[in-house]
Amino acid sequence: xxxxxxxxxxxxxxxxxxxxxxxxxxxxxxxxxxxxxxxxxxxxxxxxxxxxxxxxxxxxxxxxxxxxxxxxxxxxxxxxxxxxxxxxxxxxxxxxxxxxxxxxxxxxxxxxxxxxxxxxxxxxxxxxxxxxxxxxxxxxxxxxxxxxxxxxxxxxxxxxxxxxxxxxxxxxxxxxxxxxxxxxxxxxxxxxxxxxxxxxxxxxxxxxxxxxxxxxxxxxxxxxxxxxxxxxxxxxxxxxxxxxxxxxxxxxxxxxxxxxxxxxxxxxxxxxxxxxxxxxxxxxxxxxxxxxxxxxxxxxxxxxxxxxxxxxxxxxxxxxxxxxxxxxxxxxxxxxxxxxxxxxxxxxxxxxxxxxxx
Amino acid sequence: xxxxxxxxxxxxxxxxxxxxxxxxxxxxxxxxxxxxxxxxxxxxxxxxxxxxxxxxxxxxxxxxxxxxxxxxxxxxxxxxxxxxxxxxxxxxxxxxxxxxxxxxxxxxxxxxxxxxxxxxxxxxxxxxxxxxxxxxxxxxxxxxxxxxxxxxxxxxxxxxxxxxxxxxxxxxxxxxxxxxxxxxxxxxxxxxxxxxxxxxxxxxxxxxxxxxxxxxxxxxxxxxxxxxxxxxxxxxxxxxxxxxxxxxxxxxxxxxxxxxxxxxxxxxxxxxxxxxxxxxxxxxxxxxxxxxxxxxxxxxxxxxxxxxxxxxxxxxxxxxxxxxxxxxxxxxxxxxxxxxxxx
Numbered sequence: 063x064x065x066x067x068x069x070x071x072x073x074x075x076x077x078x079x080x081x082x083x084x085x086x087x088x089x090x091x092x093x094x095x096x097x098x099x100x101x102x103x104x105x106x107x108x109x110x111x112x113x114x115x116x117x118x119x120x121x122x123x124x125x126x127x128x129x130x131x132x133x134x135x136x137x138x139x140x141x142x143x144x145x146x147x148x149x150x151x152x153x154x155x156x157x158x159x160x161x162x163x164x165x166x167x168x169x170x171x172x173x174x175x176x177x178x179x180x181x182x183x184x185x186x187x188x189x190x191x192x193x194x195x196x197x198x199x200x201x202x203x204x205x206x207x208x209x210x211x212x213x214x215x216x217x218x219x220x221x222x223x224x225x226x227x228x229x230x231x232x233x234x235x236x237x238x239x240x241x242x243x244x245x246x247x248x249x250x251x252x253x254x255x256x257x258x259x260x261x262x263x264x265x266x267x268x269x270x271x272x273x274x275x276x277x278x279x280x281x282x283x284x285x286x287x288x289x290x291x292x293x294x295x296x297x298x299x300x301x302x303x304x305x306x307x308x309x310x311x312x313x314x315x316x317x318x319x320x321x322x323x324x325x326x327x328x329x330x331x332x333x334x335x336x337x338x339x340x341x342x343x344x345x346x347x348x349x350x351x352x353x354x355x356x357x358x359x360x361x362x363x364x365x366x367x368x369x370x371x372x373x374x375x376x377x378x379x380x381x382x383x384x385x386x387x388x389x390x391x392x393x394x395x396x397x398x399x400x401x402x403x404x405x406x407x408x409x410x411x412x413x414x415x416x417x418x419x420x
Numbered sequence: 421x422x423x424x425x426x427x428x429x430x431x432x433x434x435x436x437x438x439x440x441x442x443x444x445x446x447x448x449x450x451x452x453x454x455x456x457x458x459x460x461x462x463x464x465x466x467x468x469x470x471x472x473x474x475x476x477x478x479x480x481x482x483x484x485x486x487x488x489x490x491x492x493x494x495x496x497x498x499x500x501x502x503x504x505x506x507x508x509x510x511x512x513x514x515x516x517x518x519x520x521x522x523x524x525x526x527x528x529x530x531x532x533x534x535x536x537x538x539x540x541x542x543x544x545x546x547x548x549x550x551x552x553x554x555x556x557x558x559x560x561x562x563x564x565x566x567x568x569x570x571x572x573x574x575x576x577x578x579x580x581x582x583x584x585x586x587x588x589x590x591x592x593x594x595x596x597x598x599x600x601x602x603x604x605x606x607x608x609x610x611x612x613x614x615x616x617x618x619x620x621x622x623x624x625x626x627x628x629x630x631x632x633x634x635x636x637x638x639x640x641x642x643x644x645x646x647x648x649x650x651x652x653x654x655x656x657x658x659x660x661x662x663x664x665x666x667x668x669x670x671x672x673x674x675x676x677x678x679x680x681x682x683x684x685x686x687x688x689x690x691x692x693x694x695x696x697x698x699x700x701x702x703x704x705x706x707x708x709x710x711x712x713x714x715x716x717x718x719x720x721x722x723x724x725x726x727x728x729x730x731x732x733x734x735x736x737x738x739x740x741x742x743x744x745x746x747x748x749x750x751x752x753x754x755x756x757x758x759x760x761x762x763x
Binding site for chain 2: 126138139141142145146147148149150209267270271272274275362363364365366367371373374375376378379380381383384386
């Protein structure tokens, strides 16, 4: 073992001793906590793996006999959970569409894609692929209307749609609110505050169900797109305040100096103000994205079969009512993968940006 | 929060209803025929026995099969049914706006739905009762014996009020545990936190039948409240309401006369009575006055079955729930259902 490794190991043990076993009281507390953790993890493994039933043909009697989790429900109903009411024979399309959105999301997270043109092209291609696959009606794919979409692909579509419409809108709102013309700033402020004072459910309900009574026929469109617009508006109202907070952290002198140099408004905003504002606002922005992803499950209230609703439908039959915990664990795992990925990415961005700052 | 939302939604629906009730509600049958599909409500998730989804995403259930019967009567095929998932909150505005043509969603006929929301009802296709389940080891024979017990009830639902007033009537004291989510509620009862569990009858019976040891639980004979479940249409389209009533009557009349999906061909070829001949379209005159084909009754029975077949398939002996018909039986079997007279 090299000296460095020895020192490291030594310091690791030292640290453990210092942090967890420095005195009688902390030793006791640590032991209790570790014992509790070990018990918790053991219980989970015992329930989820050791005594669990994985056989797809097993039903309640077999599962009860084994005593653990009954993953047979997932084996039988996973397609319902993942794809909702999407026509059974066409579900490969929904799977590919999901993949397209995930790839688009991952690509646009890579710094190499961070130019306006590349981002726009990626998203355009991503959405076009998603749309052609999901809706069909061309290239020999049978037409599947939006009301039959469901499961993970619907959740992802609503989330990305909200983000893609909501983010530019949020930037606009933030800039308008910090405008030097008082009536613009005040009107925007009033709009933002009004949207923020309404619960998301009531906004979704209004956009999905009440709006068709008020709009002229050609403006009504599909319920799905109205709901995404409502959700994007809600997202933008919150996100614009986050961005404005970030902008306030940029020293006023920078803007004034840029003005003195005769730099145009467009460049002052896009090259000086926004990049710094986004860096300041990054943790809160990631937070907002995570919340938005979770909130997509509220669309059940207007009759969409998103991931959570399909999960409900999956255990909602006489055979499987007993296995709702397993279904919820499965759905939670899917949410976890996406949200954890988002948070990790946020952490990476913060590290990357702080390198620039130094 | 949920209550506030519900009130807001009801208010919206009332406002829309008031303005829409007297407007021209059009001819639903004509719209359905032009569209080539009947739009019927499903559920966001599932409602055991009434609307649930199989492994391939196909809807099943008592309510869904009634929708299939409507689709078959109006368009000739059960495949012309389009199920639109609706949350409970959404059903009234969706009917008013025309997103669905009819509401068949375990919904009772009430005064405010009739007048304020501007709807019309068919005859009742199911008598929903509020009942109480108890752990058998307690040895209860009726609610009277339950004095001092703990009862689990769904929070914010009408059962809360029904239990309170029933307990008052009997002069007994009950400790209530109100829980909103059905899974948690049932968990609380089955884990022994409550002695009793009050719920809408079918949900209760299903909860018992799918529990680990159904025999450890008894349904008490007390009926705390009844709610006739009906098919709900927009006000001002009398013919559409007539169609829903006659579809139900055909299902019940076929059961009463022993016409099933298996013997319907034979019955049509050699009808034992004039009424059956007329219902199955062996004689003309059953379709035209309603704007339907003359053999719509035959199509419904052939494709969907009579009421008994629908019930047994979804809730009764052929389903996992094994519910008895009880009050939902025909009048000649001790139930409350009856067909109108085909003359």
